[in-house]
Amino acid sequence: MxxxxxxxxxxxxxxxxxxxxxxxPQYVDNLSxxxxxxxxxxxxxxxxVMPMAHPLxxxxxxxxxxxxxxxxxxxxxxxxxxxxxxxxxxxKVIE
Amino acid sequence: MHTKTIAQLSAALRSGEVSSxxxxxxxxxxxxxxxxxxxxxxxxxxxxxxxxxxxxxxRLKAGNGAPLTGxxxxxxxIFCTQDVKTTCGSRMLDNFIAPYESTCTASFxxxxxxxxGKTNMDEFAMGSSNETSYYGAVKNPWDQGRVPGGSSxxxxxxxxxxxxxAATGTDTGGSIRQPAAxxxxxxxKPTYGRVSRFGMIAFAxxxxxxxxxxxxxxxxxxxxxxxxxxxxxxxxxxxxEVPDYSANLDNGIKGLKIGLPKEYFGEGLDDNIARxxxxxxxxxxxLGAVVTEISLPNTGLAVPIYYVVAxxxxxxxxxxxxxxxxxxxxxxxxxxxxxxxxxxxxGFGAEVKRRIMIGTYVLSAGYYDAYYLKAxxxxxxxxxxxxAAFEKVDVIMGPTAPGTAFKLGxxxxxxxxxxxxxxxxxxxxxxxxxxxxxPAGFVDGLPVxxxxxxxxxxxxxxxxxxxxxxxxxxxxxxxxxxxx
Numbered sequence: 001m002x003x004x005x006x007x008x009x010x011x012x013x014x015x016x017x018x019x020x021x022x023x024x025p026q027y028v029d030n031l032s033x034x035x036x037x038x039x040x041x042x043x044x045x046x047x048x049v050m051p052m053a054h055p056l057x058x059x060x061x062x063x064x065x066x067x068x069x070x071x072x073x074x075x076x077x078x079x080x081x082x083x084x085x086x087x088x089x090x091x092k093v094i095e
Numbered sequence: 096m097h098t099k100t101i102a103q104l105s106a107a108l109r110s111g112e113v114s115s116x117x118x119x120x121x122x123x124x125x126x127x128x129x130x131x132x133x134x135x136x137x138x139x140x141x142x143x144x145x146x147x148x149x150x151x152x153x154r155l156k157a158g159n160g161a162p163l164t165g166x167x168x169x170x171x172x173i174f175c176t177q178d179v180k181t182t183c184g185s186r187m188l189d190n191f192i193a194p195y196e197s198t199c200t201a202s203f204x205x206x207x208x209x210x211x212g213k214t215n216m217d218e219f220a221m222g223s224s225n226e227t228s229y230y231g232a233v234k235n236p237w238d239q240g241r242v243p244g245g246s247s248x249x250x251x252x253x254x255x256x257x258x259x260x261a262a263t264g265t266d267t268g269g270s271i272r273q274p275a276a277x278x279x280x281x282x283x284k285p286t287y288g289r290v291s292r293f294g295m296i297a298f299a300x301x302x303x304x305x306x307x308x309x310x311x312x313x314x315x316x317x318x319x320x321x322x323x324x325x326x327x328x329x330x331x332x333x334x335x336e337v338p339d340y341s342a343n344l345d346n347g348i349k350g351l352k353i354g355l356p357k358e359y360f361g362e363g364l365d366d367n368i369a370r371x372x373x374x375x376x377x378x379x380x381x382l383g384a385v386v387t388e389i390s391l392p393n394t395g396l397a398v399p400i401y402y403v404v405a406x407x408x409x410x411x412x413x414x415x416x417x418x419x420x421x422x423x424x425x426x427x428x429x430x431x432x433x434x435x436x437x438x439x440x441x442g443f444g445a446e447v448k449r450r451i452m453i454g455t456y457v458l459s460a461g462y463y464d465a466y467y468l469k470a471x472x473x474x475x476x477x478x479x480x481x482x483a484a485f486e487k488v489d490v491i492m493g494p495t496a497p498g499t500a501f502k503l504g505x506x507x508x509x510x511x512x513x514x515x516x517x518x519x520x521x522x523x524x525x526x527x528x529x530x531x532x533x534p535a536g537f538v539d540g541l542p543v544x545x546x547x548x549x550x551x552x553x554x555x556x557x558x559x560x561x562x563x564x565x566x567x568x569x570x571x572x573x574x575x576x577x578x579x
Binding site for chain 2: 003007008011012014015016017018019027030031033034035036037038039040041042044046049050051052053054055056058060061063072075076078079080081082088090091092093
């Protein structure tokens with residue numbers, strides 16, 4: 001399995017990653033090589049095998065729907081690049 | 096004093112032979128002296144360390160110290176530590192002061208251990224050489240032209256150079272065991288779910304597990320006594336009683352059944368490493384263990400499926416870094432899309448971007464079944480290989496890594512070759528099993544690790560098996576020349 005330049009551009013868009021044009025050929029090489037390694041999977045018959053999502057096959061633990069966390073908005077917002085009146089600021093989204 | 100184990104330091108603190116302030120000062124001085132060359136630490140928390148040491152000395156004087164009270168240790172910079180910079184080795188988090196404490200580091204803090212600083216690591220724990228860190232490569236104390244292994248390279252190099260008596264690490268595909276092997280230390284990856292992941296920055300959530308890096312198995316047991324346990328804030332934490340990991344260290348191992356997987360001794364293994372492992376196995380036979388050959392037929396598939404499962408989970412986990420709420424934000428974003436893509440493009444390094452790209456690709460529409468689902472099915476086959484083996488044997492042994500520490504830059508341009516250096520460690524994460532790497536000899540002056548894999552929650556036995564070997568051999572007592 002190999003990928004081409006248009007695959008890289010599409011995946012970078014999906015991943016919201018800015019990639020330099022000059023680096024695209026290297027991504028094509030690297031990703032093709034890694035997918036080549038992964039290709040060995042196709043030789044294995046897995047028709048009757050259940051996928052394993054958790055190493056111990058544990059189910060998700062549930063808890064009562066109660067408030068357990070305290071409000072720490074100020075300390076969390078102290079880390080943000082840009083806030084105003086308790087709101088996170090981003091560039092204008094709607095004209 | 097800097098060459099003592101944490102068990103010895105604990106005894107010295109209790110008897111009053113040394114104070115925590117004296118010990119902490121000693122290690123801080125060693126860090127200042129050697130860190131410029133080795134680059135083990137991203138942050139040195141001198142002020143907090145000395146405050147914690149004063150508190151520990153008071154606690155010891157009052158007679159209510161725990162075994163690690165007053166003992167200085169280092170934490171991998173993947174654990175959130177409140178009010179202390181927590182970078183995960185990434186430019187993305189270069190400005191991140193954690194607003195809360197991880198459960199793992201909180202346990203050490205509550206036990207009275209003194210944090211010396213936060214150790215260097217591959218960016219977001221993605222790497223096997225510690226060369227992907229935004230803060231630069233870490234050097235191997237045995238040969239500073241070589242890598243310490245990764246991703247817990249800073250933790251391991253710090254302990255190997257005696258800049259800290261012990262450290263925490265994390266292991267997603269070998270990130271504790273492989274550097275421990277390359278630097279001549281004892282590194283334990285516990286059973287998945289044994290140590291809380293709360294506050295440990297996520298890479299691949301179904302594989303990540305924290306564990307100790309120490310001089311010997313006795314110290315690893317002391318660290319595990321603090322780290323292990325159920326945590327309701329980690330949804331995958333296992334609710335199960337925690338044994339006293341120190342209690343069974345001295346048990347005899349006569350009749351211990353050791354399995355040697357034939358797939359771990361075939362093509363790709365350096366002959367010199369094979370000889371060291373053979374000699375270690377003979378030592379176990381001399382101690383009364385019984386050795387049989389076993390087969391783990393799907394071993395060769397572990398690396399291929401890892402490079403589906405781990406990137407898929409990483410691309411999902413790392414989607415939270417968007418330049419909006421915390422972390423790096425690009426200058427002067429034109430619109431929201433530009434803010435996302437440039438913040439992420441600038442904040443992440445090459446290897447992290449590569450893995451996000453792979454993960455996004457294998458999870459994208461139309462590919463999920465062929466890649467992610469297929470890999471999770473093969474993961475079960477790998478896991479079943481181990482289940483079958485543990486019907487017949489108590490522990491599985493083999494090399495931790497296929498070679499000794501490689502030269503800086505040697506594999507940096509070839510991701511696939513780098514990935515294959517984790518061939519013996521990755522299957523263990525896939526199955527969620529515990530495993531320990533212990534020093535077993537040298538090849539051309541560089542340490543070699545023996546990997547011992549155990550059944551689920553069998554950490555006590557692994558540490559017992561490691562301890563008995565360390566009582567009969569002195570590989571773990573060897574020190575790199577410049578740091579004796």
